[in-house]
Amino acid sequence: MNFMKRAFLSLIRRKGKSLILLVIIFILSNVMAGSIAIGQASRNVEKTMKQQLGANATVEMDWEKMQNWTEEQWQNIQYVTPSMADQIGALPYVKYYDYNSEAYINSTTLKMYDPNMMDQQYNYFPLRGVNYAPVLDIANGTADLVEGRVFSDEDIAKANYVVLISDKLAEQNNLFVGDIVMLNNEIRIWDQATNQESVFATRDIALEIIGIFSPKVNTNQEENGGWIDYTPFNRMYVPNGVVHAENRWMTEQYMIAYPDSGITPDQLERVYINPVFVLNNPEEVESFRTEAMTYLPDYYKVNVSSDAYDSVAGPIKFIGSLSNTILYVAIGATILILSLVVILFLRDRKHELGIYLSLGESKSKVMAQILIEVVAIAVLGITLSLFTGNSIAEATSQSMMDLRAGIEGDGPDGPIYRDSMIYNPGGITEEDVMEAYSIEFSWDYVLILYGVGVGTVLLSSIAPMIYILRLKPKKIMM
Amino acid sequence: MEIIRVENLNYYYQDGETIRTILKDLTVSFEKGKFYTILGPSGCGKTTFLSLLAALDEPKSGTIYYNDKDIKAIGYEKYRRNMISIIFQSYNLVPYMTAVENVMIPMAITENEIPKNSKEVAYNLLDYIGLTKSKANRVVNKLSGGEQQRVAIARSLASNVDIIFADEPTGNLDQELENEIIGVFKDLAHHHNKCVIMVTHSKEIADMSDVSYQLRKGVLSHNE
Numbered sequence: 084m085n086f087m088k089r090a091f092l093s094l095i096r097r098k099g100k101s102l103i104l105l106v107i108i109f110i111l112s113n114v115m116a117g118s119i120a121i122g123q124a125s126r127n128v129e130k131t132m133k134q135q136l137g138a139n140a141t142v143e144m145d146w147e148k149m150q151n152w153t154e155e156q157w158q159n160i161q162y163v164t165p166s167m168a169d170q171i172g173a174l175p176y177v178k179y180y181d182y183n184s185e186a187y188i189n190s191t192t193l194k195m196y197d198p199n200m201m202d203q204q205y206n207y208f209p210l211r212g213v214n215y216a217p218v219l220d221i222a223n224g225t226a227d228l229v230e231g232r233v234f235s236d237e238d239i240a241k242a243n244y245v246v247l248i249s250d251k252l253a254e255q256n257n258l259f260v261g262d263i264v265m266l267n268n269e270i271r272i273w274d275q276a277t278n279q280e281s282v283f284a285t286r287d288i289a290l291e292i293i294g295i296f297s298p299k300v301n302t303n304q305e306e307n308g309g310w311i312d313y314t315p316f317n318r319m320y321v322p323n324g325v326v327h328a329e330n331r332w333m334t335e336q337y338m339i340a341y342p343d344s345g346i347t348p349d350q351l352e353r354v355y356i357n358p359v360f361v362l363n364n365p366e367e368v369e370s371f372r373t374e375a376m377t378y379l380p381d382y383y384k385v386n387v388s389s390d391a392y393d394s395v396a397g398p399i400k401f402i403g404s405l406s407n408t409i410l411y412v413a414i415g416a417t418i419l420i421l422s423l424v425v426i427l428f429l430r431d432r433k434h435e436l437g438i439y440l441s442l443g444e445s446k447s448k449v450m451a452q453i454l455i456e457v458v459a460i461a462v463l464g465i466t467l468s469l470f471t472g473n474s475i476a477e478a479t480s481q482s483m484m485d486l487r488a489g490i491e492g493d494g495p496d497g498p499i500y501r502d503s504m505i506y507n508p509g510g511i512t513e514e515d516v517m518e519a520y521s522i523e524f525s526w527d528y529v530l531i532l533y534g535v536g537v538g539t540v541l542l543s544s545i546a547p548m549i550y551i552l553r554l555k556p557k558k559i560m561m
Numbered sequence: 562m563e564i565i566r567v568e569n570l571n572y573y574y575q576d577g578e579t580i581r582t583i584l585k586d587l588t589v590s591f592e593k594g595k596f597y598t599i600l601g602p603s604g605c606g607k608t609t610f611l612s613l614l615a616a617l618d619e620p621k622s623g624t625i626y627y628n629d630k631d632i633k634a635i636g637y638e639k640y641r642r643n644m645i646s647i648i649f650q651s652y653n654l655v656p657y658m659t660a661v662e663n664v665m666i667p668m669a670i671t672e673n674e675i676p677k678n679s680k681e682v683a684y685n686l687l688d689y690i691g692l693t694k695s696k697a698n699r700v701v702n703k704l705s706g707g708e709q710q711r712v713a714i715a716r717s718l719a720s721n722v723d724i725i726f727a728d729e730p731t732g733n734l735d736q737e738l739e740n741e742i743i744g745v746f747k748d749l750a751h752h753h754n755k756c757v758i759m760v761t762h763s764k765e766i767a768d769m770s771d772v773s774y775q776l777r778k779g780v781l782s783h784n785e
């Protein structure tokens with residue numbers, strides 16, 4: 084009849100008391116289970132949505148911080164340099180990155196792809212400079228390579244005049260892999276006397292097509308709110324050095340055309356870049372942000388595609404934090420109620436405990452017996468609440484969201500449009516987020532509930548254990 | 562052979578300012594194989610004395626030796642676990658356990674050697690004390706007062722100790738049962754070489770013991 088057997092006997096022989104304790108723990112555990120399930124679901128939504136949005140970071144100037152700038156500050160403004168991008172790109176959070184420089188260059192031979200547009204006078208194509216040979220958009224899945232190849236390291240290093248164009252552009256202009264694309268880099272100036280624009284300088288660029296890609300763009304008018312951006316179809320990917328060389332040529336011509344412009348030779352060497360960093364894990368965004376900022380002037384900020392989640396996650400965040408609060412309240416209430424109930428039950432059993440102590444049983448074993456009894460009932464109660472708590476979470480999630488709607492009115496609706504410069508697939512809406520929300524019966528949920536539940540019960544046992552420590556068998560027995 | 566020796570034992574209760582002396586420089590010793598009684602009127606301090614002998618409380622001064630070893634050095638818990646048993650006036654059984662389960666409790670607590678077939682031993686002890694097997698399997702709060710005290714006595718034998726303390730164990734029982742229990746105590750002392758120390762306010766019981774002391778004004782004197 085050791086303390087474990089005694090605990091077992093007590094549990095089965097004192098059925099009424101065991102049942103009361105079970106019911107109390109079951110009820111409290113349901114509240115905990117419900118709030119844990121809701122908390123989990125809202126964390127899961129965040130995780131999946133952020134995974135879906137991808138973790139593509141860009142840096143840009145933070146205009147808010149520059150509002151009260153002096154003339155001098157404006158003159159000394161620093162741009163993001165390739166070496167800054169290299170330093171940030173070397174952080175462990177970064178999977179790969181690209182300087183992502185841009186140039187807009189006209190073509191007199193090619194026609195841009197835009198089904199809605201009439202013939203245009205100019206066809207300025209966006210050239211994207213690539214220094215990540217596999218091409219970010221293709222590696223990211225924002226575009227597929229349908230023919231030919233991506234860049235080789237040599238293409239990048241030597242700034243070869245090679246290009247990747249979209250399937251639609253190729254089709255429209257009857258181009259194939261191996262063909263040469265002709266562009267005309269030109270400087271146009273405005274003659275104030277005649278009030279006419281004229282070409283000051285021009286040079287031909289011949290680019291060999293090495294690959295054809297297909298951008299993933301939703302061309303459904305309705306889903307895009309009646310507006311489609313055809314830029315991805317007209318974008319040309321070229322080695323970074325090509326963009327640099329063409330930009331440099333343009334600046335040179337500009338200096339000749341306007342000798343008084345004040346452009347200095349070191350500005351000539353400046354490389355304008357718009358770096359994109361693809362992170363390994365959306366959950367590391369904040370660490371990346373902090374560490375990246377150490378390499379940047381403090382008037383820059385780091386934007387991450389997954390930030391978009393935060394702007395539409397209102398309802399989920401609300402129920403997430405509400406469920407958290409409920410969980411803490413439930414834990415507190417459980418500790419209070421269980422402590423009192425168990426002590427009350429122990430007072431009833433004072434004589435029994437006194438018997439064990441007078442027989443020379445150690446207080447630690449008496450405490451162990453009581454702990455086993457309470458934890459055994461708790462595990463049963465928690466196990467039962469695993470299932471009911473999940474249903475409670477399902478049932479209450481909607482009313483919690485309604486509650487928020489009542490408090491705050493509707494959140495921002497409609498799709499969130501983002502800068503097409505940022506690499507990410509399509510906008511997400513509040514509806515997308517709500518759809519992704521689902522209460523799940525997962526291992527995580529089970530483990531967290533057992534952990535929190537048993538932990539709470541153990542905390543509730545502190546006061547009863549102190550009660551046992553203070554028992555004096557002589558007073559009880561004689 | 563002396564098994565318990567008490568030297569210069571002092572005890573008092575303090576209620577605010579007032580101090581009530583219960584035991585005054587009490588010195589006495591007890592041997593195995595004898596049935597002792599300590600006689601005294603209600604309130605004279607018999608229970609207090611027994612609680613000190615049983616290490617349920619600590620004397621204000623003085624020492625209790627078990628086989629020449631200070632019980633404090635042995636450790637009160639260990640002393641209670643392995644060297645003594647107590648029979649209380651109000652049986653003090655675990656109400657939701659059967660008689661035989663109650664008897665088995667100390668068997669799991671003591672470090673003394675207990676036969677492997679502990680349940681059988683428990684039945685035998687109950688049988689020795691006069692409780693049939695069917696009653697032994699009954700939950701104790703469905704037994705009469707006399708039967709419950711028999712269970713308590715059987716329990717005191719279960720841990721196989723040399724010393725048994727009893728605090729007015731027959732106070733709530735009728736004459737016939739009282740005689741029977743005194744018979745058991747005598748048997749335990751004389752035939753099983755136990756040291757049985759029983760506290761009582763009854764002169765008749767005291768007369769049946771081997772050695773009888775009178776507790777008066779905090780000291781023990783031989784009772785003739």
Ligand SMILES: Nc1ncnc2c1ncn2[C@@H]1O[C@H](COP(=O)(O)OP(=O)(O)O)[C@@H](O)[C@H]1O
Nearest residue numbers: 574575583601602603604605606607608609610
């Ligand atoms: N915890 C206590 N505090 C104060 N006085 C007590 C306490 N316990 C017992 N007493 C008093 O000490 C005296 C001796 O008590 P006790 O040993 O129980 O006597 P007996 O067992 O001989 O009847 C009594 O007068 C009793 O009122």
Ligand SMILES: [Mg+2]
Nearest residue numbers: 607608609728
């Ligand atoms: Mg008494």
